[in-house]
Amino acid sequence: MLELKNISFSVNTDGTEKEIIHNLSLTVEDKKFVVITGPNGGGKSSLAKLIAGVEKPTAGRIILDGKDITDLSITERAQEGIAFAFQQPVRFKGIQVITLLRIAAGKPLSVSEACNYLSEVGLCARDYIHREVNASLSGGELKRIEIATVMARHSRLTVFDEPEAGIDLWSFQNLIRIFEAMRVNIQDSSMIIISHQERILNIADEIAVLANGRIEQFGTREEMLPKLIGTSSAQDACSRLK
């Protein structure tokens, strides 16, 4: 279980402090699939970074399974079982996809095990396993590799920041299937997905709307969906084509 208690977060822009998360509290229970949605600039990615330890809150505590992890480093939080798929994945000159998967798994992976993760995200593994994670990969390919590396971690808490961004419609169907499967196999872990997609909201246990640095609404899918459908927080997958 992840508890965010009275979290505030400020950034420094041109010498002036600007608070972008205000006294935010949120609990993600075990076995729960929580979707965070909300307008651009609302603070979703900032919140994900605070959970992963990439950013440190200016106030408040972060508790994972009863343990205060607020002062733990990124590495320590990863070792405690937090995984984080970036909204904008990072490229590496020279590092191969298989190397990244091995680092993520934290143990030696056979080529066929590594290939399984790639197949799950719809990449023909043979073509990609020895590719460098560099500028030659397309945005969508990179995004899927990012998801595969996070899956290879088998973490207790996984945060996905807009996993659907940059993924084409056909692959989007597959992506939904991946998340559905993860939800079925969630066991004792929990997942936080930042998303604007109705199809992803549809498989959530709970939905939070984050706007202006605050959780403006929070509830079960049944409570929340009727309020959100048709608003910009829940785009259907075809809206981009209309």
Next chain:
Amino acid sequence: MVKLDEIQKRLIREIADLHEVPAGAYNFRANSALAGRNTTANIDIISKEDGSGIDIHIKPGTVHESVHIPVVLSESGLKETVYNDFFVGEDSDVVIVAGCGIDNCGSQDSEHDGIHRFYVGKNAKVKYVEKHYGSGDGQGKRILNPVTEVYMEEGSSMEMEMVQIKGVDSTERTTIAELKKKASLVVRERLMTHGSQRALSVYKVLLQEEGSSADIVSRSIARDRSYQKLDACIVGNAPCKGHTECDSIIMDEGTILAVPSLEAHHVDASLVHEAAIGKIAGEQLVKLMTLGLTEKEAEEEIINGFLA
């Protein structure tokens, strides 16, 4: 027979990945003396009469053969200049592995200056691998100043892999190449410097005739207080293609100078250079740390990948 002690064997493993005596032709040089030689029906190795080095003759049409010519220095205070000339026959296809390892535990400098000249015959293909390595904790420096000259006949191709990752205090490398019609040269250089090491690398590639091409890619990392200068010049004197790329990571208090230059004397010479120097990107470290690595481990992975 090859006569080498344990230190020398370790050096050989570092520079040539050799765990035993290689198949094919070889010439092992240890502490300025011949330590072993083998020739084949197609590849002959002859000592120069004045004792200044060796001539390697590869018969025309020799394919799938290799030549290993490792050099090791394990005594402090040795200084040598060696001339090795390679005559690569027409239509041959060979692998040449050179390299020098210096172990210096003493107080005097040890230096090996190898001058390698390649005469690559028509339509011949050469893959050349050269690794430099230094070890030992003596005050004496480990110095390597290699000169490589390449003369390429029509339709020939050469791929050079130059690696210097560890332990060489001072190096000045000069590579000169002249390419005739449709000849092609590919160079991959990997360099990492530590401590107060200095490394200079100068390339001058002349694309003399139509259809010749050169691609020089250098990746380097300067750590601690080390200094690197890369000076890569391609001259196009005919319709030709040339590309240089210097991509460097700077760390600690390192210094890197990248001086790529292009010179065109023909309107159909197409020459490109790219150079970039930067520190390890913070987001790369962050990403690997979210996968459970410490900052130090993340740094090593990024460096290993970059130099792979």
